[in-house]
Amino acid sequence: MSRIEIVPGHENLVERACSFLESEGSDFSESIVVFPGKRPAHFLRRAIALRTGRSAIPPRVLAMDGFVEFIYRSLLKREDTELHPLDAIAILYDLHVRMQKKLGGESFRTLDAFLSLGSKLFGAAEELCITLVAPRDAAGALTASPMKNGEAIADFYAAFYPLLREQRFTTRALCYADVAENIRAASFDEVRRVVLAGFYALSRAEQRIFRHLAGLDQSVLLFQDGPGLNKHLQGIGIPYEPSPPGSRRQQISLFTAADTHGEVLTLNTRVKELQDAGQTLKENAVIVVPSADALFPLVHWTLAMLPRDSYNISLSYPGTRTPVFGFLHSLLELLASMEEGKVYAPDYIKFVLHPYTKSIRCGARTDVTRILFHQIEQKLAGERSLTFFFLEELENSAEVFSRVAEATRATEEALSPDRLREHLIRIHDRTIRNLLSLKSIGDAARKIMDVLLFVSEETTADRHDLFRPFILPVLEECSAITTSRIASRTLSGLPQYSSFFRNALQSVAVPFPGTPLHGLQVLGFLETRNLQFKRVFLLDANDDVLPGTAGVDVLLPQGIRAALGLPLQRDREDIAAYYFDLLLQGAEEVDIFFRSSGKKEKSRFIEKLLWRQQLESGDLKRTSPIRRADFSLKISNHRPEMLRKTDEVLHFLQDCTYSATALDSYLTCQLKFAFAHVMRLQEQEGVDEEIDRPSIGRFVHSVLARFDRQNVGCILDPVADRGEELEEVIDAEFERAYGKDPGGARFLLREQIRGQLKRFLASYRARVLASGPVRLLGVEAKMTVMKNGYTFKGIADRIEQRGDRIFILDFKTGHDASRLMVNTSSLVPGDPATWPEAIGSCQLPLYMLLYSEQEKVAVEKIFPAYIMLGKKTMDEDAECGLFDGGTASAASWAMIEQAIFEIVREINDPARPFEPAVDLKQTCPKCPYAGLCG
Secondary structure (H helix, E strand, O other), X not given: OOXXXXXXXXXXXXXXXXXXXXXXXXXXXXXXXXXXXXXXXXXXHHHHHHHHOOXXXXXXXXXXXXXXXXXXXXXXXXXXXXXXXXXHXXXXXXHHHHOOOOOOOOOOOOHHHHHHHHHHHHHHHHHXXXXXXXXXXXXXXXXXXXXXOHHHHHHHHHHHHHHHHHOOEEOHHHHHHHHHHHHHHOOOXXXXXXXXXXXXXXOHHHHHHHHHHOOOOOEEEEEEOOOOHHHHHHOOOOOOOOOXXXXXXXXXXXXXXXXXXXXXXXXXXXXXXXXHOOOOOOOOEEEEOOOHXXXXXXXXXXXXXXXXXXXXXXXXXXXXXXXXXXXXXXXXXHHHOOEOOEEEHHHHXXXXXXXXXXXXXXXXXXXXXXHHHHHHHHHHHHOOOOOEEOHHHHHOOXXXXXXXXXXXXXOOOOOOHHHHHHHHHHXXXXXXXXXXXXXXXXXXXXXXXXXXXXXXXXXXXXHOOXXXXXXXXXHHHHHHHHOOHXXXXXXXXXXXXXHHHHHHOOOOEEEOOOOOOOOEEEEOOHHHOOXXXXXXXXXXXXXXXXXXXXXXXXXXXXXXXXXXXXXXXXXXXXXXXXXXXXXXXXXXXXXXXXXXXXXXXXXXXXXXXXXXXXXXXXXXXXXXXXXXXXXXXXXXXXOOOOEOOOHHHHHHHHHOEEOHHHHHHHHHOHHHHHHHHHOOOXXXXXXXXXXXXXXXXXXXXXXXXXXXXXXXXXEOOOOOOOHHHHHHHHHHHHHHHHOXXXXXXXXXXXXXXXXXXXXXXXXXXXXXXXXXXXXXEEEEEEXXXXXXXXXXXXXXXXXXXXXXXXXXXXXXXXXXXXXXXXXXXXXXXXXXXXXXXXEOOOHHHHHHHHHHHHHOOOHHHEEEEEEEOOOOOOOHHXXXXXXOOOOOOHHHHHHHHHHHHHHHHXXXXXXXXXXOOOOHHHHOOOOOOHHHHO
C-alpha cells in the first residue's frame, strides 16, 4: 500500500517530498514526482542537490498535465494527435452545419460568426469530459433545464469526442478521461517511487487516477493541511487527520493605497527600508502579483532599484497589452473598416502613427517616415471629405511629398518627392496591401507573420529590450494556425478575418525570462503553490482579484454545473483561500497591499485574517494595523506668468484688424488672445470620427448661407415650399465637407442636422415670413470699418429688413443664449474688472457698430439677435434679442460702444502686459493653450 501523509501547512512541502525519494547513489531517475504546477520542480532539484552534496541525476518531475500525458503516451502507448483549439472549433463548426436543430438558429451560420461560440462550446465540452460526465447525463441535465439551447449543447457533447477518437485526435480533457478509464492498464513496475505532492481540488478524472495510485506500493501521497482539505480528501476515500498546529507566528503588515501605482510605491518604500538595513532579498523572498496590472509598474519602479541579476520574474504578461498586439490591432481595425477598397481615415492615421509604423526606416534614416505620416495627418485633417480614400490618392499627392522633401532638408540630405513616394508605396505594400487579398485563414496567418517580420527587420522596434519576447509568441501562434486544420477554411471578408485574428491572439502570453532559483522571486498567485517563502510581499489583495469575481457562463450556468458535479464559483474561491492560507503559514514576514478607492474592497481573505486575530486576542480592536500609503503631493497649478508687450508686438497690435472672436478671446483670457491672435498659434486638427462642435457650427452656417445666397436683395416668398431644396443643399455641403458616403457617427449627425433645419424652416422661418415682408439684405455679409484709429471686421450670418427695422442675426447651434448677452447694469466701461462678467460676447455689439458705420444706419433701427438652432422647439423663442425691446437705448449703446474701444485701447497699452484669466479653474481646462502656460 502507498504512504499517505498530511503535511502541516507551515512545513516545506518540497523538502518533505524530497525525503521520500529513493535512489541508486545519486541516480533518482527511476522516481517520479508530481506537483499541481511546474514551478516546484526547480526547488526540488535544488533540494536534491543539497541532500546529496554533489551532482545527481534528478527524478522525472512533472506537473499534473505532464504526468497524465506521460501515462497516456509512455505507459498506455497512445499516439493520437493533440488537437489545437482552433481545430476543435473547426470540427465543432462542421457538426453545427450538419445538425438539424442548430444552436442559435441561423445566427451562427458562417464560420466567422461561429468562432466565438465555438470557443465557448469547446471549453464547456472539456469541462464535461474531464469531470467524466456521460453524454446521457449531460443530456438529461441540459434538456431538463430552462435553457433554450440545452438540447443542442448536449448534442454537441455527445457527437464531439467520438468524432475525435475516430479521427485519432485527443485533447487535454480527453487525455485525462482516457487515462482515468484505463489507468489499471498502465504499468508502474519500472518506477521505484511515485510522489504526488500538494494537490487540493481534483476533477473526477484526477480522483480516479489518485484512487488507483493510492493502491500502489511505490506511491507516496502528500497533502498539505489547509482550509477545506477534509472535503477534498473524502472525494478520493482518504481519511483526514488534522496536522499539529505550528508554533510560528507570522508578522503581518497591511497597507492600503488609492491605486496600483500607490501599492507599488509603498512596496518601493518597504524594499528600500530593507536595503538600508543591510538586508538582501534572496530566493526565499517573493513578490506575488495576482493581477498583471501591477507587473510593469513593478518592473520599472521596484525592480529597477535592484541589480538586474538579483531577481527572477516567472509569470506571463498578457500579449494583448503589448505594443506588438497594439500594432496588429490597429492594422486589423483598419482592414475591418475598409469599404469598397477605400481606407477609413481615422483608422489609417491610428495605424501609421503607431510607433512601429512611423519608425520604418527610409534607407538608413529613421526620421523620414515620421515626417511623412505627420504631413499626411495634416492633409487628412484639412480635407474632411477624405473620410474614405484609396491608398493611391495619397500615393499620388504631389503636395504631400513636396512638403516632406522640403522638411527633410532641415536635418540631413533632402530626399526627392519620387523617393518619398516609393517609400510610402513600399510601406503600404508590405503592410496594408499585403492583407487585402486573403485566400484562407492560413494565408492570412502567413501574411500577418510577413508584416511582423517586416517590422522586426525594417524598424527600430528591435532596439527595445522586450520586443523579441513580445513578438515571438505572436509569431508562434500564427505559425500554429498555418499548420492547423482550420488553415484551409475561408471567411466571408476582411472584417471577419480581422475579428478572427483579434480573438485568436487573445490567449497569447509573454513569458518573462529569468533564472528560476536566483534572487528575489516575482510570481503570480498560483505560481506560489507548494512553495514556501520566508518573506512575502502580496500585491493587489482586493476581492475582485483574490478570489476574483464570478464570470457568467452562458452555456453551463451554476445550476447545471451543480447538477452535473462541475466546479462552482465557490469551489474556485475555496482553492484561492487554501493557497492564500498556505502562503501565509509558510512565511515569517508578510506585507499585504490592497486598494481602497472607489468600489475596491480588500479581499475577504484579509477580512477573515483580521477576524481570526480578533478571536485569538478576544479584543475587537487588536488586529494588524492597516497603514495607508499617503503621499504629500501638491497638485495646485502655479499662476501663469504675464507676457509683456515688445515694440514689435505693439506695432502689430496697432495695425491689427479686430474681430469679435479676438475681443471675446481677450475677455476670456489675455494670454489666450496673445497665443491665438498675436502669435497665430492654432490647435492642430485631428483625423477623428467625431465631429467637434465648432465643425458642426461651420457646417450649419455653410448650409444656411448657401440656401439663401441667391435671394439676397429680394423679398422672401412666405408661401414657397423649399424643403426639398434645403435637403439638396445639406447633402451637397455634407459631401463637400465630409465625403460622398459618410458612415457611422457622421451619417447620424447629418440626419440630426437635416431634421433640425427642416424644423427651423417649417416653424421659425415660416412664422417670421408670415408676420410681414422680409427683405434679405445679406448672408455671411463681410464688414470692415476703421473708427477712432482702430480697424474692426466681422461677418454677419444674416441681415434682414423687416419693415423699417434692420435685423442682424447670428446662428448658434446651442440652446442657451444667456451666456452671450450683455448686462449693461453691471458694465462699467472704464473698469476692466467688470468686462468679463458683463459682456458675454462682443459679437452682436461689434456687428451693430460695423453695420451702423458702414451703412450709415442709426443703431436705434438695428435689432441684433441670436438664432438658437439647438432649441427643442423652433418657434419665435429661437430668436433671442440682445436687448429688451429689441433695440438698445442710447445710454446702453453708449456704454457698450465705449467698452469696445476701452478693450482695444487696453490691448494696445504698452504698460499693460497680457495677463492670465482671473478664474483659472473655469477657463483653463478646455483651453488648447494650457500646455504653453503650464
